[in-house]
Amino acid sequence: MLILGVTTSTAAVGVAVWCDDEVLSVQQVRTDRRHAEELTPMLAQVLADAGVEVSDIDRLAVDVGPGRFTGMRVGLATVRALAFAVDCPVVGITSLELLAAAVPERPVVAVIDARRNEVFQQAFSETSTGPARVGTPSSLMSDVPDHALVVGDGADRYRDLYAAAPGAARILADQDPQAAILVRLAASRVASPGRTIEPVYLRDPDVQINIKTRPNETS
Amino acid sequence: MNQQVVLAIETSCDETSVAIVAGGSRVLANVVSSQVDLHARFGGVVPEVASRAHLELLEVVLQEALDEAEMTAVDIDAVAATHGPGLIGALLVGVSAAKALSVAWRVPYVGVNHMEGHLFATFLERPDLARPVVVLLVSGGHTMLVHLSELGRYRLLGSTTDDAAGEAFDKVARYLGLGYPGGPAIDRLSQEGRADAIAFPRGLLDDGLDFSFSGMKTSVINYVRKHPDTANADLAASFQEAVVDVLVAKTIRAATMTKAASVCLGGGVAANRRLRSRFAEAAAAGGFDCLVPDRAYCTDNAAMIAAAAAWRLSQDGPTGLDDGAAPNLKLPLID
Numbered sequence A: 001m002l003i004l005g006v007t008t009s010t011a012a013v014g015v016a017v018w019c020d021d022e023v024l025s026v027q028q029v030r031t032d033r034r035h036a037e038e039l040t041p042m043l044a045q046v047l048a049d050a051g052v053e054v055s056d057i058d059r060l061a062v063d064v065g066p067g068r069f070t071g072m073r074v075g076l077a078t079v080r081a082l083a084f085a086v087d088c089p090v091v092g093i094t095s096l097e098l099l100a101a102a103v104p105e106r107p108v109v110a111v112i113d114a115r116r117n118e119v120f121q122q123a124f125s126e127t128s129t130g131p132a133r134v135g136t137p138s139s140l141m142s143d144v145p146d147h148a149l150v151v152g153d154g155a156d157r158y159r160d161l162y163a164a165a166p167g168a169a170r171i172l173a174d175q176d177p178q179a180a181i182l183v184r185l186a187a188s189r190v191a192s193p194g195r196t197i198e199p200v201y202l203r204d205p206d207v208q209i210n211i212k213t214r215p216n217e218t219s
Numbered sequence B: 001m002n003q004q005v006v007l008a009i010e011t012s013c014d015e016t017s018v019a020i021v022a023g024g025s026r027v028l029a030n031v032v033s034s035q036v037d038l039h040a041r042f043g044g045v046v047p048e049v050a051s052r053a054h055l056e057l058l059e060v061v062l063q064e065a066l067d068e069a070e071m072t073a074v075d076i077d078a079v080a081a082t083h084g085p086g087l088i089g090a091l092l093v094g095v096s097a098a099k100a101l102s103v104a105w106r107v108p109y110v111g112v113n114h115m116e117g118h119l120f121a122t123f124l125e126r127p128d129l130a131r132p133v134v135v136l137l138v139s140g141g142h143t144m145l146v147h148l149s150e151l152g153r154y155r156l157l158g159s160t161t162d163d164a165a166g167e168a169f170d171k172v173a174r175y176l177g178l179g180y181p182g183g184p185a186i187d188r189l190s191q192e193g194r195a196d197a198i199a200f201p202r203g204l205l206d207d208g209l210d211f212s213f214s215g216m217k218t219s220v221i222n223y224v225r226k227h228p229d230t231a232n233a234d235l236a237a238s239f240q241e242a243v244v245d246v247l248v249a250k251t252i253r254a255a256t257m258t259k260a261a262s263v264c265l266g267g268g269v270a271a272n273r274r275l276r277s278r279f280a281e282a283a284a285a286g287g288f289d290c291l292v293p294d295r296a297y298c299t300d301n302a303a304m305i306a307a308a309a310a311w312r313l314s315q316d317g318p319t320g321l322d323d324g325a326a327p328n329l330k331l332p333l334i335d
């Protein structure tokens, strides 16, 4: 089975092609706000490196966030358009799960910078998976199990806070969701039609309502 | 122009649109899904809400366009998307999807300037429109008088020094409690009011080709403070008349000064009924050939993007796959 996977929910952009039991080709770079600029050429290059065409793809995989809204949407719009074009199903996997799957240690806590002094956070232990939540690191600290490994760009950013967690967490710096892991996990998941793969925002849009109206107007 | 088939995506603001156009002007499909209801309760377009909705709507609109054109992927020769100006998050949904389709379908990608799209909207109906043309582009974000001697050669004759005309409509409508979007609300209510009820100032009417609408908006607010019993319909009709007076007078002045052969209207505000009729009357009186495009081609739509894309592709070739979005992209102008 040929799988193409795309991750764009953090500062990283990654693309990987998986065939049968191995990663055929993969690229992953860190960008800041250039997800759209990086992704499509990378996609074409990774496909070329693997010697496959879009029409050969059996299944697509995408990192559905949480993370940077604009970055996530670049990946989702790309993957959904590819799924539309080749009429193949899609597997969506969260960025937090991708971070956790990259390390063997349990418990592990995946933390993604959500800006505005908040993080997206989820704990994974041997036997259970906690809820994915958004909040300030201190407000979510009770979700961090003792002696957990804490991974992700949120762990980098709030290193001191997490290091001081009860039970002394260990920090693994410089981790992004990996495209190579995405395609590996996607191989054993249930795939669905592309348009049913929803982004995981975890946070409502910022809405400023600022309507000044004519006084005493009833119409 | 050959009969090349372009599929274009427009997601720069709050309309999700996909069109299929052959030969640069034959519209085979032009599907527009408006998010207006989604934004109405906020009194304006909320960028993050718009971006989320574009992602939700895109495949459905894409499929509808292909169905309407009775086409499949093999019929498409190029894929285009608006890459600016507009809301960055919204633009990137269309750009990303269009680039992915171009890779999947192995056809060129073309990134299109939204304002150039509005100019090309005029040629969808009258590819033969006599040149030079003076185009009045009026929308929520722009008020420009553009002189076009040939395709791709645009000269800016005038623009707004403060609010765009559509923005002024929105602000006045909001103040009068007419809801959002303001343009259609004022257009509707004006039918019931007297255009000569209140003599609002005509900003910069006798002064050059630039526009100023901010003072006109303020004068409505000041008038209501002094005369709180004035009917909304009279306020709307009188304000609309003042704006239309300025827009029409400056267009005719610009066309006369530049010895243009024709005048043309574009942009979302060009859907305004009073502007459309006054514009056509004034053009006829001035002896100019005139095009007031179908309202579907005035408001944001992907057909105009496809038309501009076909021409850009023939001039500049495909856009690179490393193309992104430019929220403040300017119309390429000559002096």
Ligand SMILES: [Zn+2]
Pocket: B114, B118, B139, B267, B268, B299, B300
């Ligand atoms: Zn527009």
